[in-house]
Amino acid sequence: MLFAQILVNGVLLGGLYGLMALGMALVWGVLNIVNLAHGALIMLGGYAVYFLFTGAGIDPFAALPVAMGGMFCFGYLLQRLLLNLIVRSALLNTLLITFGLDVVLTYLAQLAFSADFRAINPSYAGANVTLAGITVPLARLAAFAVALLLAGLLWLLLNRTRLGRAIRATAQNLVAARLYGVEPRRLYAVTFGIGAALAGAAGGLYGVVAQITPYVGTSLTAKSFVIAIIGGLDNPLAVVVGGLVIGIAESAAALYLGPTYTDVISFGLLVLILVARPARSLRMA
């Protein structure tokens, strides 16, 4: 029974992890940017939902689309005005510029929102249902459902629309896509915008199930990175599965080994996967 409870906890957490990694995997796969500011974008989304909820009284789940829209515009402009300048440069440079961005965003958030812990606490935050002796927190279940929904929508967008086809074509071969009439500057900005919007949604949900501070970004970036690698960069649904793997592994590790080991487990798993199956990890989207 205890194991079943851990499994449920891990799955619910893992869905949210998967959503966090979706945007990172998309940007990485298409733009070849490992976005170290991804966690900072998640953090900003969390604050957006927090202020929509506490300030305007909008239910956090209803506030998600609003926050996503705002984050899309922010991401679009960021790519269009800043990141497009260096997108063809070496990997180390894209790592560095996004790290710099992370520092700036974290600092500005600390200035604007203070370093206090914030949690989004709607009236149903503590509600549970108990099924066959397993406790399922409703807010976490809803967050999990939204995460799955968004992953499904992203899959549809990528595989069933003209825009998605353009994004996939660009990921495979920028020059060829250009020859077929894709405008890469705009397309890169749209892709980064979608990534930022997904990060924003993940941040809002994270605020409901955990607490946000300006400094939460770094560890979330690392987690998203690990999950994006485990899931691969070309299929959003596989990224969610990667999230589930990490979620379950962390829940189990927290119980059997102690909470200090959760990060070690996710990184250890990652190193093992990388070393055991390097061929797979080298085949990028």
Place this chain on the structure above:
Amino acid sequence: MSARWWVPLLGAALLGAVPWIGDETIMQFGIYLLLVAVLAQAWNILGGFTGYPSFGNSTFYGLGVYGTAIAMAQFHMPFWTGLALGGGLAMLCALLIGLPILRLRGPYFAIATLGLNAALSALVANLDVAGRNIGLILPLTRNDVLFYEGLLALLLAATLAVAWISSSRFGMGLIAVREDEDAAAVMGVDTTRYKIAALVLSALFSALAGGIYAYYVTFIDPASAFDPKLNVQMVIMAVFGGPGTVLGPVVGAFLLYSVYQALASSISTAAALFYGVVIILAVIFMPKGLVDLGWGLRRMGPRYLLETVRQYRL
């Protein structure tokens, strides 16, 4: 001897004289400055020449810190023995993990090294001999001149090693790996052995710096010894100065650390913001580092800035 050699030598002599000129604050500043410069230069051997973006150099630094500390605090060995043990431990570790980890490329290598750092940090935090989470206390010595000159000697040694690398067949092989690893292998470069040699050398310098610093601060714990932020600093400083160049990482470390300290003491709250903005601007306008910026400005003036932006933008 040309000016190319006079300037660094004169700089080194001036730095060597600091303990007899400066006060305690300057010494403290200088010791940390030299520490990050050694670390940036050590990172340069692997990251700058082979292009493997290591985020695990703090692992070797940490092994140097702990090797020295365990030898001194638990087994009452002299400092130099401890330092040698720390350096040996890091080289052994680099040798053992090099083979599996250096097969990975690009971001996969980066995250694997980051994971290694987290794993070793957790391991140390659970070992009795390493003082678990609480850490270790080393015998107290107030001999700042020794630490300062030791780190300066180490920085000189690391820089000389890099100077040798950059003009040797070994260094050419490393650069070939960076530019196109498969092509290098086809041309007969034993890429695996070259990469491991670079990693071991990089590990040695990082560990020695860690050992000296451990004796200087006298108190160490897993969080400070295996700090990934320290690794990020090494990368930024080396890349800011010019990865794959002889003096770039040293100049980058000196400049960035000085600017950061000056800001932190005058406008403490905005220092982090400024640091971030500097990094962003540096990547946009000098993606090949300060050293390349210097050459470019001399060659074609301010037009260099526009040219680099034009080269990498979409």
